[in-house]
Every structure is written in structure tokens, then in C-alpha cells.
Amino acid sequence: MTTFIHEVLQTLKANKEIIANLTFVLPSKRAGVFLKNNIPHVYQQTVFSPEILSIEEFTSNLSQLKPISNVELLFEFYTVYKELTKPSEQDSFESFSKWAQVIIQDFNEIDRYLIPQEDILNYLSAIQDINHWSQQENKSDFIIKYLAFWNKLLVYYNHFTETLIHKGIGYQGLIYREAVNNIESYIQTNTDKKLVFLGFNALNKAEETIIQELLQNELAEIYWDIETSYLNNPLHDAGLFVKQYKQNWSYFKANPFNWVSNNYTQEKEISVYGVPKNVGQAKQIGSILNTQISNRGNLDKTAIVLGDEWLLLPVLNSLPSTVNALNITMGLPLSSVPLATLFERLFYLHKDSNSNYYYKDIIAILSHQNISPLFEINHKTKITEIVNTIQQNNLVYLNTAQLKELSEPFTEIIEVLFGTWDNEANKALKQTKKLIFLIKNNLDNKKYDNLLHLEYLYRFNELFNELSRLHATYPHLKNVQTLFEVYKNLLSSETLDFKGEPLQGLQVMGMLESRVLDFETVIISSVNEGVLPSGKSNNSFIPFDVKLQYNLPTYKEKDAVYSYHFYRLIQRAKQVHILYNTEADVLNGGEKSRLITQLELEGIHTITHKLVLPDVSLSKPTLHHIYKTPNVLERLKDIANKGFSPSSLTNYIRNPIDFYNQKVLKIGEYDEVEETIAANTLGNVIHNTLEDFYKPLEGKQLTVDHVKHMKTLVDTTVTNHFKAFYKQGDITKGKNLIVYEIAKRYINNFLNLEIEELHNGNKINIVAIESENKVLIDLKELDFPVYLTGKVDRVDQYNGITRIIDYKTGKVLQNQVEVIDWEDLTTDYAKYSKSFQVLCYAYAMFKDRKVNLPLEAGVISFKNLSSGFLKFAKKESTYDRNKNTLIYNDTLQFFETELKKLILEICNPEMDFVEKEIE
Numbered sequence: 001m002t003t004f005i006h007e008v009l010q011t012l013k014a015n016k017e018i019i020a021n022l023t024f025v026l027p028s029k030r031a032g033v034f035l036k037n038n039i040p041h042v043y044q045q046t047v048f049s050p051e052i053l054s055i056e057e058f059t060s061n062l063s064q065l066k067p068i069s070n071v072e073l074l075f076e077f078y079t080v081y082k083e084l085t086k087p088s089e090q091d092s093f094e095s096f097s098k099w100a101q102v103i104i105q106d107f108n109e110i111d112r113y114l115i116p117q118e119d120i121l122n123y124l125s126a127i128q129d130i131n132h133w134s135q136q137e138n139k140s141d142f143i144i145k146y147l148a149f150w151n152k153l154l155v156y157y158n159h160f161t162e163t164l165i166h167k168g169i170g171y172q173g174l175i176y177r178e179a180v181n182n183i184e185s186y187i188q189t190n191t192d193k194k195l196v197f198l199g200f201n202a203l204n205k206a207e208e209t210i211i212q213e214l215l216q217n218e219l220a221e222i223y224w225d226i227e228t229s230y231l232n233n234p235l236h237d238a239g240l241f242v243k244q245y246k247q248n249w250s251y252f253k254a255n256p257f258n259w260v261s262n263n264y265t266q267e268k269e270i271s272v273y274g275v276p277k278n279v280g281q282a283k284q285i286g287s288i289l290n291t292q293i294s295n296r297g298n299l300d301k302t303a304i305v306l307g308d309e310w311l312l313l314p315v316l317n318s319l320p321s322t323v324n325a326l327n328i329t330m331g332l333p334l335s336s337v338p339l340a341t342l343f344e345r346l347f348y349l350h351k352d353s354n355s356n357y358y359y360k361d362i363i364a365i366l367s368h369q370n371i372s373p374l375f376e377i378n379h380k381t382k383i384t385e386i387v388n389t390i391q392q393n394n395l396v397y398l399n400t401a402q403l404k405e406l407s408e409p410f411t412e413i414i415e416v417l418f419g420t421w422d423n424e425a426n427k428a429l430k431q432t433k434k435l436i437f438l439i440k441n442n443l444d445n446k447k448y449d450n451l452l453h454l455e456y457l458y459r460f461n462e463l464f465n466e467l468s469r470l471h472a473t474y475p476h477l478k479n480v481q482t483l484f485e486v487y488k489n490l491l492s493s494e495t496l497d498f499k500g501e502p503l504q505g506l507q508v509m510g511m512l513e514s515r516v517l518d519f520e521t522v523i524i525s526s527v528n529e530g531v532l533p534s535g536k537s538n539n540s541f542i543p544f545d546v547k548l549q550y551n552l553p554t555y556k557e558k559d560a561v562y563s564y565h566f567y568r569l570i571q572r573a574k575q576v577h578i579l580y581n582t583e584a585d586v587l588n589g590g591e592k593s594r595l596i597t598q599l600e601l602e603g604i605h606t607i608t609h610k611l612v613l614p615d616v617s618l619s620k621p622t623l624h625h626i627y628k629t630p631n632v633l634e635r636l637k638d639i640a641n642k643g644f645s646p647s648s649l650t651n652y653i654r655n656p657i658d659f660y661n662q663k664v665l666k667i668g669e670y671d672e673v674e675e676t677i678a679a680n681t682l683g684n685v686i687h688n689t690l691e692d693f694y695k696p697l698e699g700k701q702l703t704v705d706h707v708k709h710m711k712t713l714v715d716t717t718v719t720n721h722f723k724a725f726y727k728q729g730d731i732t733k734g735k736n737l738i739v740y741e742i743a744k745r746y747i748n749n750f751l752n753l754e755i756e757e758l759h760n761g762n763k764i765n766i767v768a769i770e771s772e773n774k775v776l777i778d779l780k781e782l783d784f785p786v787y788l789t790g791k792v793d794r795v796d797q798y799n800g801i802t803r804i805i806d807y808k809t810g811k812v813l814q815n816q817v818e819v820i821d822w823e824d825l826t827t828d829y830a831k832y833s834k835s836f837q838v839l840c841y842a843y844a845m846f847k848d849r850k851v852n853l854p855l856e857a858g859v860i861s862f863k864n865l866s867s868g869f870l871k872f873a874k875k876e877s878t879y880d881r882n883k884n885t886l887i888y889n890d891t892l893q894f895f896e897t898e899l900k901k902l903i904l905e906i907c908n909p910e911m912d913f914v915e916k917e918i919e
Contacts, residue, residue: 004223008223020049022051025054025198059179074097081156114177127546176206226239230567268570272610274580305523313336315508319506329513331495331497345365362403370439424480514568533594645789647837655916689717750865775848788840788847804838816835818835
């Protein structure tokens with residue numbers, strides 16, 4: 001394969017051009033590296049290297065203006081805006097930046113296409129005036145100010161450009177316009193120079209004017225890279241611009257048009273892959289490279305061109321390990337490195353002047369991979385201890401002083417991270433710089449390789465240095481929020497550049513970096529509508545019809561640019577792999593690009609289609625299976641000796657693996673901060689409050705006066721218990737206040753129910769409150785003792801009948817404390833867990849000789865308090881209305897049989913713990 005650059009150099013050599021006297025102007029710097037590499041291969045002797053410039057460098061030299069960043073342009077424009085706008089009508093910099101970027105982009109387009117500024121800006125003002133009913137007599141203040149803004153656009157433009165030119169700086173369009181103004185002077189003073197323009201396609205009006213002037217004065221040559229197949233096709237977008245230049249430029253009426261080639265129609269191997277998701281595309285690219293390495297042994301003259309540049313990291317992670325030489329032309333977006341999340345969290349934390357910080361924000365920052373190592377002592381981090389303290393004390397909000405107290409001896413780091421920024425940009429910049437150097441010192445002290453992390457840190461240091469310079473130069477960063485907006489703007493354009501072998505091995509690049517370059521094998525990703533081409537996005541205040549009138553580019557011209565790049569990549573390649581995302585999502589409809597459809601309809605090449613489907617066969621989830629080893633059996637003996645509780649047994653019924661984790665392995669639930677009071681905390685508060693009220697009445701008959709006295713203590717007692725459980729959590733507002741009030745309401749409703757029962761002539765004697773029981777279960781099959789334990793919330797005598805009562809803060813219905821078949825008690829958790837628990841309590845208290853038979857056992861549900869005491873009942877069938885609610889000896893014997901079967905199963909060494917599928 002002979003590349004375009006090689007062909008041009010051969011032609012220049014054949015024309016006896018002295019290479020050292022030429023200046024090459026290319027669309028990008030990247031192409032210059034390949035050009036310089038090709039010179040010795042063509043000339044095959046020692047020669048002086050020519051001057052090689054990108055078009056931006058050439059126009060900058062011609063205009064004598066230096067390009068500046070978009071952020072600095074915003075600052076310059078804001079300075080002009082403030083000078084020309086009354087203080088009462090001025091937007092803040094934050095608001096200004098949202099619309100000013102679009103205005104600057106429109107100024108840029110107007111200048112690049114050499115549109116008379118006064119004409120178009122006054123036209124835009126007139127359009128706005130018409131749109132807002134200029135004939136209307138009574139215009140609102142808002143409309144008056146709005147129209148005044150549009151009338152000032154020309155004034156803004158003139159002052160803005162004059163200021164930039166005076167400082168010797170400019171945006172791209174202004175640089176191009178000034179370059180056009182200076183072209184005559186350049187031609188007169190550089191008669192001995194010769195310029196060679198290579199590989200251009202879509203030129204703006206300024207570029208057209210410059211190049212045509214140079215061509216007419218015989219100071220330049222231009223070499224196009226265009227194909228017959230789409231130059232001669234009036235409907236083919238890839239040749240849209242070059243067709244116009246060939247037809248309209250007077251230079252080509254008397255001079256040859258170089259070049260029109262016929263490479264595209266040569267035989268090619270083109271494969272199109274439909275792949276779900278971006279990661280799927282990255283994996284498929286790795287697979288294609290593996291095949292190529294197997295067939296050819298290397299990846300020379302192979303390029304991966306990423307339509308969506310965010311695919312860079314997945315692709316790099318999917319490259320085969322056999323890839324040796326690699327060059328990445330595009331940079332890694334700095335916003336995608338871990339440090340970016342750290343600074344973003346710090347900005348969000350400090351953008352308000354709050355002195356208290358939300359615990360999740362604190363933990364996220366302290367746990368960050370760049371922060372956690374700063375808190376290490378003897379290879380152990382202090383972060384775990386800090387987080388545990390926050391969780392155990394339920395600290396939802398903390399201030400800097402509290403954090404310093406928790407973080408001894410790391411108070412300096414806490415001050416850097418959480419010391420208030422006072423909503424001042426200057427202080428924010430100082431704190432972030434301090435943090436960068438703290439992280440750097442820590443990385444320098446580590447023995448393992450930290451070069452990549454240091455490189456990340458260095459780039460962020462450069463970014464904050466630039467922010468500091470801008471802040472010192474322009475007095476517009478008034479607060480942290482504005483600084484954050486500027487930081488995000490800068491960050492979005494910053495990249496971490498890679499160093500690789502630029503001329504050997506695999507090349508990874510974006511679409512624009514591929515200009516002028518040719519490869520034998522090309523892999524193009526993300527060839528979807530909305531990506532290639534990018535679609536009808538229009539970030540401009542200039543209406544579509546106005547753009548047409550003034551020959552400004554619209555989405556049609558932008559689509560043609562993508563079309564040219566796409567076809568130019570293919571035209572000299574021998575093997576082409578095109579990938580598109582088949583998965584529909586919000587931003588991309590999963591539709592393959594029109595460019596693929598166009599390839600198919602042309603019928604020039606045979607195209608192989610491959611739909612790459614992921615392996616979607618779902619293997620049946622493997623249920624955990626835990627063998628009862630000697631150690632597990634010993635642990636079960638310990639549990640049996642201490643006693644099985646009703647809750648642990650129902651836990652086993654629900655899922656044996658949960659029992660194994662909680663009782664055998666002693667794995668407790670994760671202790672996290674309760675922002676909103678949890679259900680178990682509410683339950684504990686209600687239980688403990690009722691215990692405080694009723695415990696002194698054990699052995700006494702309950703009276704109305706007792707209950708009325710309890711009602712006077714509800715607020716105080718509930719508050720004390722909430723403080724005990726909820727630690728330093730706030731119960732004075734939000735959802736927590738609602739839960740707090742619910743707890744008091746539940747207890748008051750319960751006490752009102754007690755008063756009603758007593759007023760109705762019922763006698764209630766309190767037998768026991770929170771009665772603890774531990775009874776031996778006679779199991780001859782086991783050679784170790786087994787106990788049943790349990791704490792009963794309340795035992796009383798109601799009109800002479802003993803009642804065992806279990807409080808439930810959740811909702812319980814009558815059918816949940818009824819049983820038909822005894823065997824179901826130990827197999828169906830959802831239906832019978834409540835029945836099982838209350839029978840456990842009845843069985844334990846009877847065996848412990850604390851109560852006599854017959855008795856009743858059941859639940860009082862605070863969410864179903866109107867149903868009163870929900871009694872356990874044995875039914876013969878679902879439709880049996882003759883419920884037997886009294887528990888006799890035979891009831892407990894039936895229950896004992898099922899209880900023993902359950903415990904024997906748990907302790908049986910031959911029956912392993914097998915996980916259940918929980919619906």
C-alpha cells in the first residue's frame with residue numbers, strides 16, 4: 001500500500017523540488033510526524049528537513065495572534081461585558097458563562113467564514129425584535145432588557161475583538177480573519193517561499209481565501225486526497241466540499257487538480273459487526289486483533305479509530321497481551337481518572353458555607369484511594385476507626401472539630417480536607433494545592449511504583465495552577481460555585497497524553513487524528529447514528545435559515561465532514577472492520593450509521609455482516625451448601641447449650657444459610673448510620689418504654705390510674721429511649737420526627753386500649769414483663785444438652801385466663817397466628833413464623849413452671865391495634881370457624897414434636913446447611 005503522504009513526496013521529488021525550501025501545511029500535527037518519517041524513504045539521502053506546520057500554527061503565524069483557551073476567552077469576554085453593561089443589569093460570571101460560550105462560538109463561525117459582522121449581528125437583533133412583537137405598545141421590562149442585549153451584540157463583538165487583538169491573542173475565527181487581512185503583506189514579503197497544503201477537505205471561507213491567494217501568486221501547491229467514485233457522484237457527501245473547490249476556484253481553470261485517485265474501488269475485505277454496548281465493542285476489537293496477530297504476527301499498519309472517544313479505556317483494557325508496540329494519539333480525558341472524583345466531591349462539600357458535613361460525603365472523601373493512605377500508621381489506616389465511630393454513634397452530620405477529635409493525630413489532613421473554604425475561591429485554591437502536595441509527599445514516600453499516580457497528580461497540579469493564574473489575572477471568581485464551574489470547564493478539555501511508538505505497531509486514535517494518514521487494516525468503532533455522523537445538534541444562537549443565507553455550515557456540512565473522514569480511512573485500506581452498538585439507550589438509538597447503509601447500497605464491495613451476541617445463557621444459580629464439619633458441630637453444641645431462641649429457629653426455617661452466618665459464624669448485620677430511624681429502632685423504643693411502664697406492676701392488678709399515670713410519662717420516656725438507641729441522630733425534624741411521633745402515638749393508642757378494657761369491667765393482672773426463660777429439651781438422640789431460650793414481652797391474667805403476649809410494631813393479621821397442619825410450622829416461614837414464636841414462648845414458660853394450662857398466646861400488633869389481642873388458634877381446615885384458642889397439654893405436645901424435629905435437623909451431622917431460594 002502506497003500512502004497519500006508517500007505519493008505526494010514522490011511527486012515533489014519527480015518535480016525536482018528542494019524539500020528543505022518547502023513549508024508543509026497539514027490538517028493536524030499528527031500527520032507531520034508521518035510526513036517527516038517518509039522523507040528519508042523517498043529521497044534516500046541526507047536532506048534538511050522542511051518546515052512542517054499545522055493549519056492552526058500557520059494561521060497563527062500569519063495573523064500574529066496566539067490562540068488561548070476557551071476558559072480564558074470567557075474571562076476576557078466577561079471583562080468587556082462588565083465594562084459595557086450597567087451593574088444593575090449584569091449577570092454573575094456563573095450565569096454569564098452558560099450563554100457566553102455559545103455567543104463566542106457564533107463569533108468564531110462568523111469570523112471563520114468572513115461574514116460582515118455588522119450585517120449578521122444587526123440581522124439577528126432584528127429577528128429577535130420581530131419575535132417579541134416589536135409593534136406591541138407595552139413591552140415588559142424583561143423583553144426590553146432582552147432586546148437591548150441583542151442590540152448590543154455588535155458593540156460586544158467590536159470591543160471584545162479589539163481587546164484581544166491589542167493583547168495579541170484570539171480565538172480561532174479571529175485568528176483566521178486577521179490572517180486573511182495579513183495575506184497580502186505575507187505574499188509581498190515571502191516571494192521566495194513555497195507552501196504545500198496536504199489532505200484538506202472542508203475549508204472555511206478564511207482558509208479558502210488564504211489558499212487561493214497563495215495559489216494565484218504561485219507561492220503554494222495543494223494536494224487533495226479524493227476519490228473518483230465520490231467526486232463524480234453529485235449525491236455523495238464525501239466529495240461535497242472538494243467538488244465545490246474544483247468547480248469554483250479560478251486557479252483550477254488553468255491548473256491541474258491534484259489528485260483524483262481510484263483506490264476506493266480496489267478489492268477490500270470489509271466486515272461489519274453489530275455488538276451490544278460499548279464494552280462489547282471493546283471486547284470485539286480485542287478479538288479482531290487476536291485474529292490478526294495469529295494470521296500476520298504483528299499489528300504494523302493497523303489503526304483503531306474510535307468514533308466515541310470515551311471508548312478508549314475499555315479498548316486499552318481489552319487489548320491482547322501480545323501487543324508490543326502501541327501508540328495512542330488521543331489523550332485520556334482527565335475527568336475519567338480517580339483524582340477527578342476526589343476534587344469533585346470536595347467542591348460539592350464546600351460549595352455552600354455549611355460548617356456541618358453529611359456523613360456520606362465525609363466517608364466518600366476519607367475512603368478515596370488517594371486519601372486513605374494519608375491516614376496510615378504502621379500500615380494500618382485510621383479510616384476504619386473513624387467510620388466505625390460515625391456509625392456506632394449515629395453521627396449524620398459532623399463539623400471539622402468533631403472530625404479532628406476522631407482523627408488524632410491526623411488533624412492537619414482533616415483541616416486541609418474539611419476546613420471551611422468560607423465560599424472564597426482564593427481559599428479553595430490554597431486548600432486544593434495543599435492537598436495535592438500532601439498526596440505527592442505520601443506517594444514519594446512509598447516504595448512501590450507510583451509513576452502513573454504521580455502523573456495524574458502533576459496534571460491536576462497544572463490545572464489548579466492555571467485556575468490560580470486566571471484568578472490572579474481576572475477578578476471574576478467571586479465564590480466556590482463559580483470556581484467549580486470554571487474548574488469543570490477546564491477539566492473537560494484536559495487530557496493525559498500517552499507516550500508510545502508513533503510510527504510502529506498498533507495505532508489508537510480518534511477520527512480527526514486520522515486525517516492524511518493511511519493504514520492497511522482499519523478498525524472503526526461506534527459507527528452509529530448520532531456518533532458517526534453526530535446528528536443535528538445545533539449549539540448556536542444563529543437560526544438555521546440565517547446560516548443558509550450567509551453560507552454558514554449547518555448539520556448537513558458537518559455530516560459531510562464525517563462522511564469524508566470515514567471514506568478516506570477506507571479508501572487505501574485492504575481490511576476494514578466496522579463496529580456499531582446494537583443496544584438502544586437514551587443517547588443512542590442502537591441504529592447503525594447511514595454510512596454503513598451507504599456502503600451496502602453502493603454495491604462496490606462485498607460486505608460481511610456479523611451480529612455478535614453475548615452469551616446470555618443463564619446458569620441456574622448455585623445454592624450454597626455448607627458441610628457440617630467437626631468445628632461446625634462443636635459450634636452447634638455451644639449454641640444448644642446457651643439455648644436456641646425462637647428468632648434463631650425461625651431464621652433457620654426461613655433460610656438455613658442465614659442461620660449459619662448469624663449463629664455459627666457470628667456474622668452480625670452491617671452497622672450503618674441511621675439517617676432515618678430504622679424499624680428495629682422503633683420496635684426497641686416501644687418495647688423498652690412499655691417495659692419501663694409495666695415492670696413495676698408485676699404481681700399487681702392493673703388499674704385505670706396506673707395507665708393514666710403512664711400516659712403522662714410517654715413523651716419523656718420515648719425521648720430518652722430514642723436518645724439511647726439513636727445516639728446523636730436528630731429526631732427534631734424530617735422523617736425522624738414523624739417516626740418519633742408515630743412511636744408516641746402507638747404507645748398512647750395502646751394505653752387507651754388498656755383503659756377501654758378496664759372501663760369495660762375486665763380485670764388484668766400483670767404476671768411478668770420481659771420474662772427470660774431457659775428450659776432443657778429432652779432429646780435422647782443427642783449426646784449433649786439442648787436448651788430453648790426466650791424473652792416474653794408480657795404475661796398477664798385477663799379475667800382469670802393467662803395470656804402470653806408478644807409485641808409487634810409491624811402489621812400482623814389473625815390468620816398469621818393460626819395453624820392447620822402442625823408440620824407446616826417448621827417449613828413455611830411466611831405463614832407460620834408468628835405462630836411458631838408464640839408457641840415457643842408458651843412451651844418455655846410452661847416447662848419453666850411459670851404458668852399453668854390452659855393459657856392463651858398471641859400477638860399485639862401496633863399497626864393493627866384495633867384487632868386487639870390476636871390469639872394463636874388451631875384450626876382443622878382453612879374454612880374452620882371453630883377456632884380453638886386455648887392452649888392445652890396436647891397442643892404443646894404436638895408443638896414439642898415439631899420443635900424437636902427441627903432441632904434434630906439442625907444438629908444432625910449428616911444434614912448439611914443448604915440455602916433456600918427466597919422469593
